[in-house]
Amino acid sequence: MKPLAQLIEAALFAANRPITVEELQTLEPDASLADVRTALEELREHYDFDGHAVEVLELAGGYQILTRRAFAEAIERAQFAVRTPRLTAAAMETLSVIAYRQPVGRAEIEEIRGVSAGGVLRSLQERGLIEVVGRSEAMGRPLLYGTTPLFLELLGLRDLGELPRTDEFTVALQPHKPDTADSDEAAASVPAES
Amino acid sequence: MKPLAQLIEAALFAANRPITVEELQTLEPDASLADVRTALEELREHYDFDGHAVEVLELAGGYQILTRRAFAEAIERAQFAVRTPRLTAAAMETLSVIAYRQPVGRAEIEEIRGVSAGGVLRSLQERGLIEVVGRSEAMGRPLLYGTTPLFLELLGLRDLGELPRTDEFTVALQPHKPDTADSDEAAASVPAES
């Protein structure tokens, strides 16, 4: 591996979060951003062609080394690592509203979900998944929330543009059997309206 | 790389501690301890000959993947690349209230900013920017906060007297029409009194 690729490997390995190209550039001030990108590509190919169990992924606006999905089960079985705990359904719903409506205030979130949102918002904020991004001009100047880079990291997304468009979801409330695991197939087959 | 070496690479990468050969064996029950050792050796050689920035080390009775010593400096720099912490808007606002009103209690800060201040006060205190300077005589004898010398140091001020007077701000504290957005022009044209 070339020296820059080595430097980048060491940095990505040591950092436990996605690192941006700009941050990586500070490792070698003489290198251009293009050099950094080339070295990242070298590292990525190296991992891929040599059959490493880890890969370089683009996540939340940066790059991170993660184990490949194929080894998830083995790692979990051996209990060498703890799987990130799942969010509650309430937290996921709240995140969904914020992800699609950001910047969005608490009142709108509560209106859409039909329940008060204070506790969930606080806990999402504490986990670093959402943050206050401003204040509305509306009465009382309520706080507005948006998602953080950590949110993208949690979902394995490069950026918010990777979220599906809402019209790609089906909202089928036609009568159907309640117990079928419907979401995936239904979404694929039924075209959504507006 | 052979499948067992891959499994071991994934496990060592994800593990949060050194892993013993016996533990690694649980990844592949069909493999013998000798197989595991051979695979570890394969992995180690792979890292060494391919010029990776990481290596397999035997540590505390187990095995770990760590960055090579040669990259310590680069990694340190990578840690520096963590964005210099800035104060959040909430912290800034709280700090400004304290700077101008000190000694000031939490209730007054919350009254002025319209939001609860507990978390922000704690973090400002942890950063050494504010400190408890006394207790109010009011009911419950609440703590009073003031700014620290570090606060002055960071701002490059000799003393608090060097803070600009509030009437030098564009948003004048003088009473003015509540509903006209007059702040800028008004402040620019009308000389401040006193």
Added chain:
Amino acid sequence: MTSPQPPTTALGAEPAFVVQLDAFNGPLDLLLHLLREEQIDIADIPIARIADQFLQAIQHLGLNQAADYLEMAGRLLRLKAQMLLPRRDGEEGWEDPRHELVRRLLEYQLIKEVAGWLERAADRRADQQPRGYLPPPPELPPPPLTLDLLELLKAVEQVVSQIPSPVLHRVVARPLDTEGATRRLEALLEEREEFTWLEALGPRPTIVDLLSTLLALLELAKRGRILIAQPEAFVSFTIRRRAPEPELVPVPGEPPTVTPEPAGPAATAPMAELPAPGAVEDPA
């Protein structure tokens, strides 16, 4: 009563309707569940039936959830009432009162779909582990905190701009036209020997007119030009020219002759200097 935990079933004919509310993320979620259980087309929700089922489902609510569910219960009951209102066939402007509820249900359903997608994405991501072991970071001085005066001042401005401007009661000085009122009264006195308070006020008096007239009257009485009397309680008092002997209430202390004080302070002073009521009657 034999089966201890009947499965979550919607209300058929059975009264044994058990819904584990903890399983729902709020009233909309519960409502969606009821609609699905009953295989109801969302375009045509039988509000009365669904409202009853909803009420039954939330009967045993814990207090901490109650507010959200009760609000929905209220909405449903109002909808139920609205649906009962008669409407003319083919009426143009009639809007289905269920429309808003349907919109919210669809929106919430969408959010649930999105949440499901996010959850699957998070699950997939959780299949990939980041580096597990992180050695303690080298002892570094904490990075310098970025803090500059400009930012602090911006924050001050931000705070200051958010302080609501105090609502001040604005006092508008509206000068009383006592002199005008005096002239009007004098003109009236020329014409008539006696008139009532209401006549003195004229048609549609403003509060300023009223006060001006009152002050003018008191001033005239003080100067001995008029007599003021109220025949009985709660009736308009009468004003009489004081040419002959006083037979009504005499104004004490003032000679009925020409007074050297043409207009006392009360006649010209703005409202703020309005003398206390006793001051005119009792100059001693």
